[in-house]
Amino acid sequence: MTKDLTNGSPxxxxxxxxxxxxxxxxxxxxxxxADTMIVGRFLGVDSxxxxxxxxxxxxxxxxFCMGLCSGFSIPVSQQFGAGNESAVRRFIANSAWLIAxxxxxxxxxxxxxxxNILVLMQTPENILEEAYRYIWIIFLGIPATCLYxxxxxxxxxxGDSRTPVFFLLMSSFLNIGLDxxxxxxxxxxxxxxxxxxxxxxxVSGICCLFYMLKKFELMKISREEWRPxxxxxxxxCGMGIPMGLQYSxxxxxxxxxxxxxxxxxxxxxxxxTAGSRVSMFLCCPFDAMGATMATYSGQNIGAGKLDRIxxxxxxxxxxxxxxxxxxxxxxxxxxxxxxxxxxxxxxxxVLDNASFYLRINTAFYFPLAxxxxxxxxxxxxxxxxxxxxxxxxxxxxxxxxAFALVPVLGFTxxxxxxxxxxVFADFFLIPAYFHVKKTMNKRLGNV
Numbered sequence: 001m002t003k004d005l006t007n008g009s010p011x012x013x014x015x016x017x018x019x020x021x022x023x024x025x026x027x028x029x030x031x032x033x034a035d036t037m038i039v040g041r042f043l044g045v046d047s048x049x050x051x052x053x054x055x056x057x058x059x060x061x062x063x064f065c066m067g068l069c070s071g072f073s074i075p076v077s078q079q080f081g082a083g084n085e086s087a088v089r090r091f092i093a094n095s096a097w098l099i100a101x102x103x104x105x106x107x108x109x110x111x112x113x114x115x116n117i118l119v120l121m122q123t124p125e126n127i128l129e130e131a132y133r134y135i136w137i138i139f140l141g142i143p144a145t146c147l148y149x150x151x152x153x154x155x156x157x158x159g160d161s162r163t164p165v166f167f168l169l170m171s172s173f174l175n176i177g178l179d180x181x182x183x184x185x186x187x188x189x190x191x192x193x194x195x196x197x198x199x200x201x202x203v204s205g206i207c208c209l210f211y212m213l214k215k216f217e218l219m220k221i222s223r224e225e226w227r228p229x230x231x232x233x234x235x236x237c238g239m240g241i242p243m244g245l246q247y248s249x250x251x252x253x254x255x256x257x258x259x260x261x262x263x264x265x266x267x268x269x270x271x272x273t274a275g276s277r278v279s280m281f282l283c284c285p286f287d288a289m290g291a292t293m294a295t296y297s298g299q300n301i302g303a304g305k306l307d308r309i310x311x312x313x314x315x316x317x318x319x320x321x322x323x324x325x326x327x328x329x330x331x332x333x334x335x336x337x338x339x340x341x342x343x344x345x346x347x348x349x350v351l352d353n354a355s356f357y358l359r360i361n362t363a364f365y366f367p368l369a370x371x372x373x374x375x376x377x378x379x380x381x382x383x384x385x386x387x388x389x390x391x392x393x394x395x396x397x398x399x400x401x402a403f404a405l406v407p408v409l410g411f412t413x414x415x416x417x418x419x420x421x422x423v424f425a426d427f428f429l430i431p432a433y434f435h436v437k438k439t440m441n442k443r444l445g446n447v
Contacts, residue, residue, distance in 0.1 A: 068241065103143040120259075272414055301382060
């Protein structure tokens with residue numbers, strides 16, 4: 001059930017490992033799009049805008065949780081690469097204690113303050129109540145989100161990128177079925193879409209847990225190994241918290257940009273929502289590349305094979321160039337039709353704006369690919385604090401766009417927020433990678 005990424009052709013290993021991840025991300029975005037499509041087509045543009053207006057604050061909180069889970073899996077992959085099974089089990093056990101604490105704490109705090117956050121973000125009054133009902137339920141389900149993400153992170157750290165996909169497929173179809181039932185049959189509105197997401201994630205996480213306990217020998221953790229170890233918890237927090245903060249700091253820029261977009265009215269919010277949902281779907285290969293490079297670099301650092309990391313990076317970059325070109329051409333040809341999945345043909349302004357948003361974003365997909373590939377490689381090598389600094393660059397870029405470009409350019413300024421952020425992050429990450437590589441060469445005695 002595990003896979004060694006420290007031997008064999010880097011290109012073949014990366015491609016083979018990333019394809020199952022890509023399937024998982026595609027289906028994850030598929031059911032996210034299904035949520036949005038059902039809300040937009042059956043509940044209307046205002047409800048679509050309500051769900052979309054929560055996207056940045058959702059990323060702020062859920063992104064921290066996902067980054068935390070990803071960070072906790074890095075010591076697991078490093079110890080697995082080093083062949084230390086006892087250390088793998090101890091890190092898994094201590095990760096479980098930590099993620100239980102963080103998920104419950106974050107669910108409680110965010111549920112209390114989410115209305116205040118939406119008001120501070122200048123959420124349009126006509127969509128405020130629906131936005132609040134939706135995001136409160138999503139935040140209530142943080143423990144379910146963390147359960148799936150930490151377990152799937154462990155599986156990937158041990159070289160298994162396929163199994164999480166099967167549970168994600170199950171979750172996707174369950175989510176869509178619950179969407180239809182809760183919204184169309186029970187008439188629960190946007191609350192139905194939120195409950196569908198939370199319930200499907202909980203089911204997926206529970207199934208992952210039972211599967212791992214049955215199939216993974218490394219999950220047979222003794223009572224002694226379950227004992228909390230504050231030294232190991234410190235190592236885990238040193239990896240997980242910076243990665244979580246990287247997501248959250250990046251998301252602060254998204255919140256600022258979303259606030260500026262909210263000031264343009266619900267039509268602009270709906271347009272960005274539709275365009276970003278399509279863009280997120282097209283971005284899935286970059287997410288898969290990033291997650292693959294985190295595990296690949298983690299295992300190879302654990303095995304002391306630094307040269308293989310550079311080979312893997314080059315292979316990933318070639319894949320990114322090819323796919324970025326395809327995605328841009330595809331958005332030119334089919335962008336408006338894809339935006340039409342979320343609203344009826346009568347909403348011509350929303351369709352035109354969403355198509356324009358998509359074209360601008362896909363034109364900058366290669367810088368986005370570099371952000372994912374380089375950042376996750378650095379994290380896998382054991383330098384998560386650089387991810388925070390990259391997040392600061394992204395945050396600053398989105399803030400500058402919100403304050404300087406949106407007031408002048410309007411909707412066009414909102415469309416430029418992400419591309420500017422990706423370019424800013426690359427200005428930091430690329431030199432940072434070479435610094436990390438030089439540092440690791442010294443540590444391994446290669447220089």
